[in-house]
Amino acid sequence: QSEPTQEPAFPIPAGVFAERVTAVRHYTDTLFSFRITRPQSFRFRTGEFVMIGLPNAEKPVFRAYSIASPSWDEELEFFSIKVPNGPLTEHLQKIAVGDTVLMRKKSTGTLVLDALIPGKRLFLFSTGTGIAPFAGVVRDPETYEKFDQVILTQTCRSQAELRYGRDLVENARSDELMSEFIGDRLLFHTSATREGETRGHRITTLIENGQLFEALQIPPLDPATDRAMICGSMAMLKDTEKLLDGLGFEEGANNKPGTYVVERAFVD
Ligand code: A2P
Numbered sequence: 214q215s216e217p218t219q220e221p222a223f224p225i226p227a228g229v230f231a232e233r234v235t236a237v238r239h240y241t242d243t244l245f246s247f248r249i250t251r252p253q254s255f256r257f258r259t260g261e262f263v264m265i266g267l268p269n270a271e272k273p274v275f276r277a278y279s280i281a282s283p284s285w286d287e288e289l290e291f292f293s294i295k296v297p298n299g300p301l302t303e304h305l306q307k308i309a310v311g312d313t314v315l316m317r318k319k320s321t322g323t324l325v326l327d328a329l330i331p332g333k334r335l336f337l338f339s340t341g342t343g344i345a346p347f348a349g350v351v352r353d354p355e356t357y358e359k360f361d362q363v364i365l366t367q368t369c370r371s372q373a374e375l376r377y378g379r380d381l382v383e384n385a386r387s388d389e390l391m392s393e394f395i396g397d398r399l400l401f402h403t404s405a406t407r408e409g410e411t412r413g414h415r416i417t418t419l420i421e422n423g424q425l426f427e428a429l430q431i432p433p434l435d436p437a438t439d440r441a442m443i444c445g446s447m448a449m450l451k452d453t454e455k456l457l458d459g460l461g462f463e464e465g466a467n468n469k470p471g472t473y474v475v476e477r478a479f480v481d
Contacts (some may be wrong), residue, residue, distance in 0.1 A: 223268050230255065230316045231268065234308050235288055241373045244342070245306060246281070246292045249314050259284045259349040259356075260442070261323035262478055265291065265315035267304050274300045277478040279345035279444070280320065285354040289316075290379055292345040322346070323466055323474045324442045326359055330470045332440040334431075335360040338416055338453055340368045340445030343452055345445065346476065354387050354394040359453045360440070362402045364429065368416045368449075370407040380402065400429050417452045436461040441473040451473055 214412050225231045232249040239245040257263070259281055266273035281290040295306040305449050308314065324346040329335075335356065337347040340477065344367045351365055367378045382401045385391045402425060404414035419425035426433045434441075434457075443453045455462070465471025 225268060225315065226273065228318060230318060231313050232316055234310050234312045234314055237308060237310060240376050243295050244374060244377065245295065246290060246377055248288045248290045249310060250273045251287060251289050252450050257284055257320035258325045258327065259353040260346045261320040261322035263320045266301065266315040268313050269304055269316055275317060276301045278340065281345040281348035283349045290348065292342050292348065294342050311400055322476055322478065324444060324476045326355060326444060328470050329440040330472060330473045331359065331361065333438040334362045336441040338441060338443045339366065340449045341374065343444035347442065348381050351399055352391055357394045357398060362398050362400065366402040366416055368404050368406055370405065372405045372408055374465060375403045402429060417456055422455055430455060434460055436472050440481045443473065443475045450477065
């Protein structure tokens with residue numbers, strides 16, 4: 214591993230990894246992704262999150278970030294919002310290749326295959342940066358060993374915000390190695406709720422009126438065969454959970470697998 218180009222101004226706190234930024238990409242005024250080196254000893258389950266910080270203070274601010282990489286990735290990818298005056302993202306959005314990012318050593322989370330009982334189809338419902346954990350899940354061969362079909366959905370306000378997810382799916386489908394296990398079993402549905410033809414198309418609306426299933430030409434949600442993961446804003450989580458509960462789905466956890474799982478760890 215090469216040396217960081219910029220030495221951190223503060224000592225690295227004990228018990229955290231200090232990793233080097235290898236790539237940064239900005240999508241909109243409010244969204245960017247970045248990649249960091251992966252510590253050799255760091256193991257995680259696809260879909261988990263870690264605590265991320267910057268070496269810019271004696272006591273750095275840490276925030277929960279979903280790992281957007283599958284567990285086989287040699288680096289670690291993250292997809293982040295930029296919050297004006299956000300204690301972490303205000304600074305994190307300015308990182309460049311070669312900078313140091315801090316990461317706590319333990320990952321955790323409920324958006325993992327282990328927290329779901331076996332099924333045939335896996336639905337991954339996201340809004341905004343909620344797609345991050347699913348960026349790992351859709352690139353993990355284990356997902357396709359456990360499920361016949363994977364249906365990823367992302368809803369954002371604008372088309373520009375959907376770019377990260379679109380690139381992700383396109384790259385995964387065309388990648389030589391990943392296309393082998395993905396085949397034609399990954400479906401992707403996007404909608405921009407405040408722009409163009411999909412204005413007003415919240416995922417909850419599309420499930421309720423059946424448009425999601427019509428558009429993808431698949432049977433509607435059925436707790437007998439389907440499993441789901443949800444990641445998005447508090448309001449979206451609440452409404453989607455209510456919908457799934459109404460259809461007979463039951464929330465699962467690591468110690469008690471169910472037919473759907475939710476992550477509540479993120480808000481800046
Ligand atoms: P909308 O434009 O109709 O509010 P936000 O940026 O506010 O987190 O929203 C991200 C996306 O999630 C937007 O497309 C937004 O739709 C959608 N959304 C917001 N609240 C809900 C909800 N309660 N249920 C489903 N989707 C929601």
